[in-house]
Amino acid sequence: MESQGRVDDGRPAEETDDSNQSDVSPCLRVVTSSADETQRLGFTLGRLLHPNDLILLRGPLGAGKTCMVQGIARGYGYTGRVISPSFTLANVYELPGGRPPLYHLDLWRIKNPVEALGLGLEEYLAGRGPCVIEWPEVAETVLPRDYLLVRIEPKGDTREIEICAVGERPRALLDGLRASLATTMQPGGPHAPRD
Ligand SMILES: Nc1ncnc2c1ncn2[C@@H]1O[C@H](COP(=O)(O)OP(=O)(O)OP(=O)(O)O)[C@@H](O)[C@H]1O
Ligand SMILES: [Mg+2]
Numbered sequence: 450m451e452s453q454g455r456v457d458d459g460r461p462a463e464e465t466d467d468s469n470q471s472d473v474s475p476c477l478r479v480v481t482s483s484a485d486e487t488q489r490l491g492f493t494l495g496r497l498l499h500p501n502d503l504i505l506l507r508g509p510l511g512a513g514k515t516c517m518v519q520g521i522a523r524g525y526g527y528t529g530r531v532i533s534p535s536f537t538l539a540n541v542y543e544l545p546g547g548r549p550p551l552y553h554l555d556l557w558r559i560k561n562p563v564e565a566l567g568l569g570l571e572e573y574l575a576g577r578g579p580c581v582i583e584w585p586e587v588a589e590t591v592l593p594r595d596y597l598l599v600r601i602e603p604k605g606d607t608r609e610i611e612i613c614a615v616g617e618r619p620r621a622l623l624d625g626l627r628a629s630l631a632t633t634m635q636p637g638g639p640h641a642p643r644d
Contacts, residue, residue, distance in 0.1 A: 454479040454480055454481035454482075454486045454487070454489070454490050454610070476611050476612060476613040476614075477611070477612045477613075477623060477626065477627055477630075478609065478610065478611050478612075479610045479612070479630070480607060480608070480609055480610070481513075481607070481608045481610060482606055482607050482608075483606060484513065484516050487513045487516045487517050487520065487601075487608055487610070488516055488517070488519050488520035488523070489520060490517065490520060490610065490630075491516070491517040491518065491519065491520025491521040491522075491523075491524065492520040492521070492523050492524035493520075493524060493626060493629045493630060493633055494520070494521055494524060494612075494622075494626050495520060495521035495522060495523060495524025495525040495526075496524040496525070496629070497524075497622055497625045497626060497629065498521070498524075498525050498551075498579040498622075499579065499618070499622075500549045500577060500578050500579060501579065501618070502579040502580070502597070502618065502619070502622060503574065503579070503580050503581075503582070503592070503593055503595065503596040503597070503619075504521070504579070504580070504581040504582070504596065504597045504598075504599060505581075505582050505585040505589075505592070505596050505597070505598050505599065506518065506581060506582065506583045506584075506585070506599045506601070507584075507585065507586065507598065507599065507600045507601070508599075508600060508601030508602065508603070509603065511603065512601040512602070512603050512608065513601050513603065513608050513610075514533075514583040514584075514599075514601060515531070515532065515533045515583065517599065517601070517610075518531055518553055518581050518583070519531040521551075521581055522542055522551055522553070525542075525544075525551050525579070526544050526548065527542040527543075527544055527551055529542065531553065533555050533557075533583065534553055534554065534555045535555045535557045535558055535583075536558070538554060538555065538556070538558075538559070538565075538568045538569070538570075539552055539553065539554045539555075539568075539569070539573055540552075540553040541553075548578075549576075549577040549578030549579070550576070550577060550578040551578050551579055551580075551581070552573045552576055552578060552579070552580040552581070553580075553581050553583075554570070554573060554580065554581070554582040554583065555582070555583040555584060556582060556583070556584045556585060556586075556587050556588055557583065557584040559584075559587050559588065560587070561587060562587065562588045562590055562591040565587065565588040565591065566588075566591060570588060570591065571591075574592070574593060594615070594616060595615055595616025595617070595618055595619050596615055596616065596619055597612060597613070597614050597615075597619045597622055597623060598612070598613045598614075598615065599611070599612050600612075600613075612626065
């Protein structure tokens with residue numbers, strides 16, 4: 450099967466550049482070499498999401514944030530089209546069977562935290578389902594304390610993806626991701642999304 454990236458694991462949090470906080474867990478690093486691989490990584494993560502989970506996606510223009518969200522949404526169970534909500538602030542991906550929706554936010558056009566709050570940021574964060582946010586930097590002062598931070602660094606078609614957890618539940622989520630990747634990267638492991 451196709452891989453979903455090369456795991457470069459085990460860097461202690463203390464060695465990350467901005468991790469003076471005591472409750473930052475070790476980070477997971479994965480290198481992907483195609484959009485498909487990044488979606489597969491997202492798919493594996495999306496399968497593990499709980500209703501209150503928050504995922505922040507950082508990276509420059511075209512890094513692959515939306516690409517990763519496409520995999521996350523598919524893994525979470527949403528089968529529709531996933532596009533960047535940069536003009537609307539948020540897309541709400543409704544699931545059948547009364548399952549909580551996935552909220553996909555993009556703060557690229559937001560100028561400050563007050564503007565984000567005015568557009569309903571808190572309501573999405575307090576909504577029924579998990580939330581993924583592209584370009585979260587502008588609102589980080591008003592975001593919850595616990596989150597999974599995905600940083601994507603592009604180098605040609607390669608993406609160096611670092612995923613770090615802040616808080617107890619995000620640490621459990623990251624541990625689950627690590628375990629799932631160890632399984633799905635084995636030959637014969639479950640297949641990730643088709644498009
Ligand atoms: N390894 C890879 N992972 C993800 N995307 C890749 C990879 N290699 C190439 N790409 C390409 O990079 C682009 C990523 O676009 P995407 O919209 O996901 O970026 P983005 O970070 O959401 O950008 P924006 O900041 O504009 O929202 C796509 O065209 C995708 O095909
Ligand atoms: Mg995007």
